[in-house]
Amino acid sequence: MRTLYRGGAVYSATDPFATALLVDGDTVAWLGSEEAADARVGEADDVVDLAGALVAPAFVDAHVHVTETGLALGGVNLRGVRSVGEILAAVEAAARSGRGRPILGHGWDERNLAEGRPPTGAELDRASAGGVVYLARVDSHSAIVSTALAAAADARAHAGWSDDGRVERDAHHAVRTATRSGLSAAARAEAQRTALRAAAAAGIGCVHEMSAPHIAGLSLLIKQFHRLDRGPGT
Numbered sequence: 001m002r003t004l005y006r007g008g009a010v011y012s013a014t015d016p017f018a019t020a021l022l023v024d025g026d027t028v029a030w031l032g033s034e035e036a037a038d039a040r041v042g043e044a045d046d047v048v049d050l051a052g053a054l055v056a057p058a059f060v061d062a063h064v065h066v067t068e069t070g071l072a073l074g075g076v077n078l079r080g081v082r083s084v085g086e087i088l089a090a091v092e093a094a095a096r097s098g099r100g101r102p103i104l105g106h107g108w109d110e111r112n113l114a115e116g117r118p119p120t121g122a123e124l125d126r127a128s129a130g131g132v133v134y135l136a137r138v139d140s141h142s143a144i145v146s147t148a149l150a151a152a153a154d155a156r157a158h159a160g161w162s163d164d165g166r167v168e169r170d171a172h173h174a175v176r177t178a179t180r181s182g183l184s185a186a187a188r189a190e191a192q193r194t195a196l197r198a199a200a201a202a203g204i205g206c207v208h209e210m211s212a213p214h215i216a217g218l219s220l221l222i223k224q225f226h227r228l229d230r231g232p233g234t
Contacts (some may be wrong), residue, residue, distance in 0.1 A: 002045050003023045004020065004022050004043070004047045005021050005023065006034060006037045007049045010055045011054065011055065012031055018033065020036070022044060058204060060206045061206075063208060064209060067191050069198070070190070070191030070192050072136070074194055075106055076094050076103060076106070077107055078106060078135065079108075081108060081112070082113060083113055083114040084117070084119045087118070087135070098131075102132040102149070103131060103132065103134070104179060105134070107136075107138050108135060108136075109137065110137075118144045120144070121165020130146075132152065132179070136176075141168070147165075152178050159171065
């Protein structure tokens with residue numbers, strides 16, 4: 001299948017003023033000016049008008065946490081919430097539909113909340129009916145957790161624990177590890193695929209995993225990406 005794309009802005013060091021390109025399967029066979037594209041129309045099976053759109057090589061994201069990104073994308077999205085009540089309502093809904101599964105959420109920012117604070121651990125306990133809840137702040141370096149999760153991770157024994165359910169530093173690492181350790185291999189691989197699909201949809205063709213002992217150990221990281229290389233269902 002040969003497709004001629006024309007009428008755009010093609011980013012290329014070969015021809016900085018190119019507006020068109022001919023793609024043969026997954027190979028760029030030619031690129032050049034709009035006038036030169038007229039002579040290529042007969043070579044194409046299809047012609048696409050770019051309507052001024054930019055065509056560029058895929059981007060590279062040099063700092064990603066693939067599993068964490070996938071879990072955030074597949075969890076409770078708190079980026080748009082504006083009050084503690086909205087967060088608690090989202091937790092309650094997740095608890096009702098989750099049938100006892102841990103509730104993972106991401107994206108709250110106390111600066112955007114009417115109360116100027118995140119929910120407390122006690123409030124999460126009530127909203128989740130005593131379930132395991134982990135809600136990461138927008139920067140992913142702290143979280144609010146339920147009593148059940150704090151107990152499972154022994155968070156109170158670590159630096160960074162607050163009695164209101166806020167965890168930072170070592171306490172945060174402990175609770176995050178506790179939520180991830182229960183993930184099945186299939187769930188972990190699906191989170192990774194979710195993150196990579198989102199990256200591809202954003203025009204990112206290559207990612208650099210920035211692993212760490214408290215995020216994913218080296219042996220686990222190797223297993224994860226070997227599994228991804230084999231494709232879905234393996």
